Amino acid sequence: MEKIVYSSQIEKDLARYLSTRKYSKLGVIADSHTVQTCYPLIQSSLPEHAVxxxxxxxxxxxxxxxxxxxxWMTEQAFDRKALIINIGGGVTGDMGGFCASTYKRGIRFINIPTTLLSQVDASVGGKLGIDFMGYKNHIGVFTQPEAVIISDVFLKTLPEAELRSGYAEIIKHGLIANANYFESLKTENWASQNWKDIIEVSVGIKESVVSRDPKEEGLRKILNFGHTIGHAVESHYLDTSNHLLHGEAIAVGMLAEAFLSQKYLRLSHDELQKIESKILGVFGKVSIPEDDFDAIISLCFQDKKNEGSILNFSLLTKIGHCEYNIAVGKEEILQSLRYYNDLTT
Known part of the structure; x- marks a missing residue:
């Protein structure tokens, strides 16, 4: 597993970490937003580097x-002793890590996640990849970063929509592994919570699962609750004016898949209502025209949990417990999307 560092003083902690490493050259990968808002918070702690x-x-x-x-790596003459720092959200960590892990058959990298979503999910666990032909994370590898340095100072740079997007994965962690944690998460004034403590609990849940199944051969699939339909919804609207943030799409997916959990694993009606109340209270509803249902269902067939033509879902038996490899039919996915559309906020 990667080394997780919780930092209260990001400049000092990063400088201290780098002083203990040996590397030939240092490179930083960031997107056009992060280079303006977050990179300046670490720039002075970095020795000579390329960006x-x-x-x-x-x-x-x-x-x-x-x-x-x-x-860029080639032009910078990075060799196999070089070190890459990915600073940014999930896109940067996924893609920067993928490029580092494939360049010259792999060079070391560390992640400094700057969004709530990447801090509790994308930067932990060694899943790296890129989108291809409209499919989410279709090309990728499993490679652990050398370290993940997490600081809640970066959350102050986020618009509320981005913070809410990360909150979807936090709600998911409670749903699949810790009912008390789920109950503790706020619906009202959700943005004013103690993020440092929440991040540590969520990362702990993910680390516990990943350590037992690093290559997603079984148990790790529970981390995909809400993602079969959620990724399909996200992919369908990715290049449109109705584009959804990852967490917004996963909120749709969790509600639809909670409905499937009641249908296939007898999740109780009371618990389904609790899930509805929590997710709708934070995310509200998005409009998904029924004309889009067939395309969304078709995208579900590209989910990486599937085996041949069998659509495998991770579903809840109850809040705090999730099962994986539950075969779900196309007609039932259609019903789940109709269920979502019929919900009232």
Whole structure:
């Protein structure tokens, strides 16, 4: 597993960490937003380094940007002793780590996640990848970063929509592994919580799962609750005017898959209502026209948990416990999307 560092003084802690490492050259990868808002918070603690900046947004998490990063690494003459720092959200960590882990068959990298989403989810666990042909994280590898340095100071740079996007993964952690944690999470005034403590609990849940199943051969699939439908919704609207943030799409997915949990694993009606109340209270509803249902269902067939033509879901038996490899039919996915559309806020 990667080393997790919780930092209260990011400049000092990063400088201290780098002073203990040996590397030939140092490179920083950031997107066009992060280089302005977050990179200045660590810049003075870095020794001589090169910086690569790419255009912000999930739409740029693709092979074309990877080619530019690999070209930059080559032009900088990075060898296999070089070290990369990925500073930014999930797109930067996923893509920067993927490029580092494939350049010259792999060079070391550390992640400094700057969004709530990347701090509790994307930067922990060694899943790296890019989108391809409109499919989320379709090309990728499992490679652990050398370290993940987490500081809640970066959360002050986020708009509320980005903070809420990360909150979806926190709610998921409670749903799949800790009912008391789920109950403790606020619906009202959710943005004013003690993020430092919440991040540590959520990372602990994810680390516990990943340590037992690093390559997602079984148990780790529970971390994908809400993601089969959620990723399909996110992918469908990715390049449209109705674009959804990751957490907004996962909120849709968790509600639809909670409905499937009641249908397949007998999640109680009372617990389904608790899930509805929590998620709708934070995220409200988005409009998903029924004309889009077939395309969304087709995208579910590209989910990485599937086996052949069998659609495998991770579903809840109760709040705090999740099962994986639950085969779900196309008609039932259609029902779950209709259920979502019929919900009232």
């Amino acid at each position: 690569f900046v790419f255009d912000a947004g999930e739409i740029h998490k693709n092979l074309e940007t990877c080619s530019q990063i690999w070209q």
